[in-house]
Amino acid sequence: MVMAIGAIIAGLILLVWSADKFVEGAAATAKHLGMPTLLIGMVIIGFGTSAPELAVSAMAAADGNPGLALGNGYGSNITNIALIVGLTAVIAPIAVHSQVLRKELPLLVVLTLIAGSQLLDGELSRLDGWVLLGVFAAVMGWSIFQGMRGKESALADESDVQLTSDLMSMKVAIMWLVVGLVLLIVSSRLLVWGAVTIAQSLGVSDLVIGLTIVAIGTSLPELAAAMAAVRKNEHDLILGNILGSGLFNTLAVVGLAAVIEPMAVASEVLYRDWTLMLALTVGLLAMGFGATGWRKLISRFDGAVLLLVYVAYTGYLLSTVVAASTS
Numbered sequence: 001m002v003m004a005i006g007a008i009i010a011g012l013i014l015l016v017w018s019a020d021k022f023v024e025g026a027a028a029t030a031k032h033l034g035m036p037t038l039l040i041g042m043v044i045i046g047f048g049t050s051a052p053e054l055a056v057s058a059m060a061a062a063d064g065n066p067g068l069a070l071g072n073g074y075g076s077n078i079t080n081i082a083l084i085v086g087l088t089a090v091i092a093p094i095a096v097h098s099q100v101l102r103k104e105l106p107l108l109v110v111l112t113l114i115a116g117s118q119l120l121d122g123e124l125s126r127l128d129g130w131v132l133l134g135v136f137a138a139v140m141g142w143s144i145f146q147g148m149r150g151k152e153s154a155l156a157d158e159s160d161v162q163l164t165s166d167l168m169s170m171k172v173a174i175m176w177l178v179v180g181l182v183l184l185i186v187s188s189r190l191l192v193w194g195a196v197t198i199a200q201s202l203g204v205s206d207l208v209i210g211l212t213i214v215a216i217g218t219s220l221p222e223l224a225a226a227m228a229a230v231r232k233n234e235h236d237l238i239l240g241n242i243l244g245s246g247l248f249n250t251l252a253v254v255g256l257a258a259v260i261e262p263m264a265v266a267s268e269v270l271y272r273d274w275t276l277m278l279a280l281t282v283g284l285l286a287m288g289f290g291a292t293g294w295r296k297l298i299s300r301f302d303g304a305v306l307l308l309v310y311v312a313y314t315g316y317l318l319s320t321v322v323a324a325s326t327s
Contacts, residue, residue, distance in 0.1 A: 004197035011191030012217035018187055019051040019221060022180025028173035050248035052218035055188040057257040060206070063189075065196055066263030070124070071210020072218060073253040074273045078211070079219045080242045080249075081280040082310035088226045089303025094238055096288040096298060104243045105285045108250070111135065112278050115250050119270045129258025136251035191217065204321045207266065211273060212317055219245075239288075246281070276313060280306070 053076050057069035118128045199209045229238045287302045
């Protein structure tokens with residue numbers, strides 16, 4: 001058990017660090033190759049914050065633990081909205097006025113409904129996984145197309161400043177790209193081993209471990225990005241990052257896991273985890289849409305409500321762990 005806990009801690013630290021280095025190397029390499037900044041921002045930087053979830057879920061599915069993969073995908077969405085948006089709003093109310101947000105939030109609600117419809121038969125088949133990946137490719141393609149047509153992009157502007165002000169050489173970029181990818185795989189395997197070992201020792205499901213420990217750990221890049229955005233007063237980036245991560249988790253993370261290893265889905269995933277994920281997404285939409293239109297704050301009170309929901313949900317999951325260990 002002690003080794004497993006150490007593996008989770010070491011795996012999470014290495015996972016977050018390696019994901020950051022992988023994204024830096026990939027972005028700099030793409031810049032050297034002449035890739036448009038908008039594309040770097042939307043694809044590489046967007047992928048980067050979800051790289052831990054993707055790596056862990058792919059590794060878990062490949063190791064025959066698809067419940068951990070599913071828990072990680074859904075748990076990360078719950079953590080992102082309830083914990084990260086909630087905590088950020090308590091620290092500094094989040095202004096909601098982006099035109100992109102008006103499109104992405106309703107889209108995330110629709111995609112969450114699509115994901116839920118796949119759970120009704122109690123399984124996620126390989127076909128379901130390909131459907132999710134296909135929808136993900138379509139959404140990304142449309143977003144890139146729309147972005148290329150537009151004249152402004154806050155994300156593209158920000159990534160352009162970062163890349164031009166501190167652009168590493170091509171040789172160094174490729175080195176960090178390779179090193180980051182290798183360490184991402186190693187740290188994911190370490191984290192999955194530790195999580196599965198603890199789950200087996202406590203007699204709880206991989207799903208619960210994925211929804212709690214692993215989901216929080218793999219959401220650390222989103223938390224770091226949110227805190228940085230608060231300091232810069234870039235409210236659009238806070239919600240844009242969370243919503244973008246939600247798209248990746250719902251479609252790419254779960255879809256990739258199902259393609260690698262089709263899985264049976266317990267009924268509680270639908271009525272407990274997916275339902276909460278949908279409720280939080282709809283709730284965020286309601287918080288962002290007020291009587292005066294989209295120019296509204298997600299207030300400190302809203303943030304406190306989100307945090308209370310997260311505490312209650314996590315407390316319930318932990319109570320099932322205690323019940324399982326004492327039975």
